[in-house]
Every structure is written in C-alpha cells, then in structure tokens.
Amino acid sequence: MDSSKNDLKQGKQPTKLVGAEEQHDYQPKTLGDKEKNGRFAYLPIFPVQIVGKNEYLLLANVPVTCLTSNEIARRENGAYTSDALMLMNMYEYGDIFSLSEEDVEKLATHLKIGKSIITFNADRLRCISCTLFALHESFRRNILFKKDVALKEPTLNSKQMAIALEFYLQIDVDLFYMKTCSFRGALHRSDLEGLFCSKDEPQANYSMIPCQNPFCTCCHPVNNEKKTQPWPVVNFASSSMHQFINGYTTYLNCPATCNTTNIIYTMTCPCGQYDYVDSTAETLADAMAYHRKHGNRIIHETLTGSSIFPYMTHNSFEFERKITRKMRLYQHSARCPIALRLFLDCNPNYWCFIPLLVDEAGAENKAYVQERTPCSTSSNEAAAAATTTTTNVEVNVVLDMVHRMHGNRKVASCLQQVPLAPAKYVFSYDQREQQRLFFEQFLASDVDQRPYSVVDLYHVAIIAVLPDNCSIILRYLIETLFIIHGETKLNMICPIGGDPQQHYGYPYSLVWCKNLNRPYMIPGTSIQTDNNI
C-alpha cells in the first residue's frame, strides 16, 4: 500500500538520467556489443515506454559502489518516472502469465522496489516466456518427437510468475545472485537489502554438501580409479559459485546436497571449451546417470559404427537412440580429444578405433608385416620386405588378415560399419586386427553386457535450486534464461541465434583424432594385453 502512494507522490522524471558521464557507466563484462548481442533482450531493465530507446539495464547485482551517479539516480528514481507510472497503471493484473495485484504488492515489499519495476518486467518476462515456450515446443516436436500436450500446465499462474520474476530480476547481465531467496532453507542476505545490491559485493552464501553415502555417484565418481588423472565430477569445494565459459557467474541460491531435487545444473567439458545447462525435477545423481548412460554409449557407437546391443531392436530403445544421437552434448564428448581420452583411459580396447596419421600407420604396418613374415623366409627376404612398401610378402600377410576378417559373417559386417578415418588418417593393419578381435568378443558376450566401463565425461555443478512446488514450465523458463546468458554451445535450444549450429558451429572439430596420441604406442607392438573387456 505504502509503496503505491510513494509511486504517485514521486511521479516525476528523475533529474539527469542520461548525460555526459554515459561512457563511464557500468561496463558489462560478458555482454560485448549490446546491439549485436541478443542477450540484452532477455535482461531486466528499468521501465521505459518506447522499446529499444533509452533502455537501461536494472543491474540488480552490481554493488552501488560500482555505479555512476546517473546509475544511482536511476536506481533510486527509475520506478517513479512518468513513463514508469503510466505503464504501471496500464498493467493487466491476473491475466495469463501475469501477476495479481496482491502478488505485485508482496513482491515489491519483499524486493524493496517500486511496483512499476515489477509490473514492467513482469510484462517483459511474459513476452520472453511466450518466445521461449514456442522454442521449447518446436524442440519437443522436431527433436524429441513429442506432442505438445505433454505440459500439463501450459501457463504460469500469478504465484508461479512471482517466483519466475524474482529469479528473472536477479539474473543480471554478468551475474546471477539471488540475494532475496527465502525458500528451501535460504535466508535473505540482509534485512536492509532488497533486489539491488548494497555496497557489498555478491558473496558465496551456500554450497553443495556431500551426502557421504558410499554409493553416491556425486561423492564417489564411477570408475574414477581408472582415470589417469582423477578429477572430481562434482567439485564440492567450489560449489557455491560457478563460472560459465563466457564468464557469466552464478552463486548458488540455496543450500544443496546430492539429494536436492528440482535443480538447474551445468555440465562443462574438461576441454574447457564447451558447456551445457539442464534441469531436473530429480536429483543431480539421477541426471548424471542419464547422461553417463547415453554419453558413453554414443562414444561406443561413434567409434565402432555399431549399436551397443546389436540384437536389441526394441522400439523404445531405437527411439531413445534416435533422439540422443542429435544431442550436441553427446556429439561433443564423442569427438572431443579430452573427453575421448578419458573414455580411452578407462577403455583401452577402443584405441584400435582411433585412426593414425598415414606415416604413423605406415611404420606400424611395416613392423606388422615383418612380424608375420613366415619363418621359412630367409633373412634377406625379410629385410627386403621391411624396406619395400608392397611386396609379395606384404600382399600375403594382408590377404591373410582380410581372410580372418571375413571368417565370421557378423564380425565382417561390424568391421564394414567402422566409420572411415578423416583425410590423412588411416587404420593400421594391426588396428584392423584388433578391431576384429574386439568385435569377436563383443558379439560373443551376453546380450545385455556393455563392452566398456562407463565414466562421467563432464564436470557437473548445481547452479540454482528451485522451490519445491515449481512447475515444469517454470523450470524450463529459468533453465533457458541460463542457457541464454551462459551462451552454452551444447544446448539444442538457442534463443539468441535461432539454431545452435548456425550460431556456434559444429560441436566438435572434424579432425577429431588429431590430438589423441596413444600413450604406449610402440610400432608393431600389440596392445592386446590391454584389450580385456
């Protein structure tokens, strides 16, 4: 009530909002050119009547000490300009994706700001929501092949809008810091502080605490002992804060553990070049299990060209394969040298599917032929075979190898499906031999047995905890705002570029085997001892 009186009392334009000091205003660290970077349209701003003109970011998470006098004036009076008050009077309360009058009052008191900032940005968020839900629908239809009816509650009611808005207003240009969070065990940072940061910098208030369960995969990453350089999948020590690859920073808004449900989390490839945002109504460990299952399977399929369970033709399995194959997240890990190396450290029997440079393969082939030169051959002949590229001896050895490859029809068919190497790379004879042995073992193993040890391929972190009663679309909405501001290259939804491929390019380098040097490669030496499945 009081705040509305205040709004009217101070219904005048603040003195000097724009001036000569403009160039010294707060310079966003992650936005670059505001005109070119589509993120601006998704950020909260001060109320303004004409879209695109004199739009000023709210900068809720910038400490007052970092603002110019113009910006401080805007922060103090921006809610009470004639534009702001006029727009507030036009706000349609209680419509679809709108707030009730009561919820506007409550939120204004909770955030300690003028109501016009709430109603103006609620309208902005309503437009954003409609755009983002349309994108989600097309994603569900075109990528997931799901009908549009799956969302039980296609709109946000006033209470849900109030939650969405409290997040939205604090997903600032460089930093997410929800200092007003008061659900799931969180407490207001200070009774005096509202939406806008006081003189204090944002600070880490909450972290993710290990649950200590001996079977928890967040606390104890699977097959960690097999990695040459073990790293924590969830870094509890740095869990209160996360930085995306573009520099956008988030502070955890609630206390969390491995068992916290309704979360938004990130996945960052250990190569440090690609990241991803997702959310789940379940726990982080549940989400990790899903990604581990598909990420490792897709590496197997990408390297070998064969389905993991060749005898399984069940529709739902095929359907899942079809969807996950399109995901940039899995495409990246299957072609990223760092992620692949991690998989290969745990599964050295897959090295035979990593092609070699032509020269390297040539040296290995020479040794291979030499090794298989019949005993009856004189030493002179062997020396000749070693120095000549194509000799009768080599032809015979290769023919023998080809003969073995065709000895088993099913194995031969698997070998034919192994993807071709990129230009300047080939498989050596020894590698083809190893591939044959791999498929022989693979086809002879139990139907439901995986031929590899699974490993987590990404660093994972919770970046935001949502309220318990959060709806699916509210979760999607907040998740997508993080996709936008984190500029995550591996998400399939890319609101600021239309199509992630167009905006960020391929999720991997086409010469994917370039930096994958075998750690123990000695030409001519069989690596069969490492091939136990």
Ligand SMILES: [Zn+2]
């Ligand atoms: Zn745990």
Ligand SMILES: [Zn+2]
């Ligand atoms: Zn990577």
